[in-house]
Amino acid sequence: MRRALPAPAVGVVTSALLAGCAYLPAPPDPVPTSVVPTTVPAPGAEADGSQLSPDGFDAAQRMAVRIRNIGCGALSTGSGFALDAHTLVTNRHVVADSAELQLSTYDGRDVAAEAASTAGLADLAVVRTVDALPAAPVLAEADPQVGDPVTVVGYPLGRRLTVTDGRVVAAVTDPLHTNLGEVLVTDAPVEPGSSGSAALDADGRVIGVVYAKNAENMSFLVPVSTLRAMLEDDTAFAPAPTCG
Template sequence: MATAALLVALAGCSALPELPAPVPTSVVPTDAPVPAPTSSGNLSPDGFDAAQRMAVRIRNIGCGSVSTGSGFAIDDHTLVTNRHVVADSATLQLSTYDGRDVAATAASTAGLADLAIVRTADALPYAPELSGTDPVVGDAVTVVGYPLGHALTVTTGQVLASTTDPLNENLGAVFLTDATVEFGSSGSAVLDADGRVVGVVYAKDEQNRSFVVPVSTLRAMLDDDSAFTPAPTCS
């Protein structure tokens, strides 16, 4: 079983091999078209289109650091990502698959799992359906996100196992997949064959297996008004 020491969070300050110096005071707008993924994974054409539109790229401008992550919409003005993607920020900058910048108004993080929600002033393009059940070992999955903060990518794999979360002891079970993820993939949606969200990527281990918070945990926390509190900032 993987240990916490072997896990790598896929966003946040520690995820960047080198930090830029000096930290930029402004960021180049992302209004240029973003290249489309070269693969649709195991999604149908309609599912692929929906997956592109729900994914959001996140840039965390901190006090002395810059990092990137991924997220996905759950309604017109709310997206889900990881706690470590949005924590300790001075500014969060969001952009959609077509290069449109979206203003963030607030971010909240969960204490139990590596999850966060971000509210937006501008409408998000598309919110997917959350699956009513967790995946099982052997199920095919697709991960949609922005590794390295670059173009949207779609990778595929299968559920390898269910295991106790080595980073959050009280969380309980998470699942492992062999879908390829990189730095910046934290917060990516994990989809089933019908394009429904079955989990959220938050880390990988030395064998490049990705760790995923199951959708049952996400649903339970979204239904709990006390699960999320204002995200810590660096100001």
């Protein structure tokens, strides 16, 4: 049986317009402060609908970032998460071809972006910020195993901060970037706009980065081992392409 290839989970709010960045639509509503718990609790989930502890839940919402990519003729949305006080991680396709990146946090605060860099190998990017980000998570030391719990924290459809739970169901060769090697597959629900979301273990540590989903509603993660290796490689990232 043929499986549909995964598509990037970035949310496109509007497609091509007549001309230039002057004719952009109004941006989405401000980020609400509420968090949407998962509607599909995984086995063993806590009573509040999340596999995370209360402390982990609070930390997860504080490190998540909503991204609006304003390009020349289009507006798309994605997600990201803090790496440190002035750096966030997201997907390459979330920040590419932009004229301006608009960042906002769970409490509705706008954060000015300074520069974005994208990886050539994996669908990863880093964005440097002028303003400080609220909090940064810990990167896990190792990739999760099949069957391990996973929690995805992001802004699907560019709207409310959402937390969804699932399990790692497989490790496969990346169908979109064959040179990358192995990626993780989970059943944690994601939607357009979830691209760049952090995938967390039960202790709130980052175990991967969401970059796509397929027609069977399985989500794909760049594993934390790949993320770590690329962050340690000074040649892995280059300035992100803009829309000109």
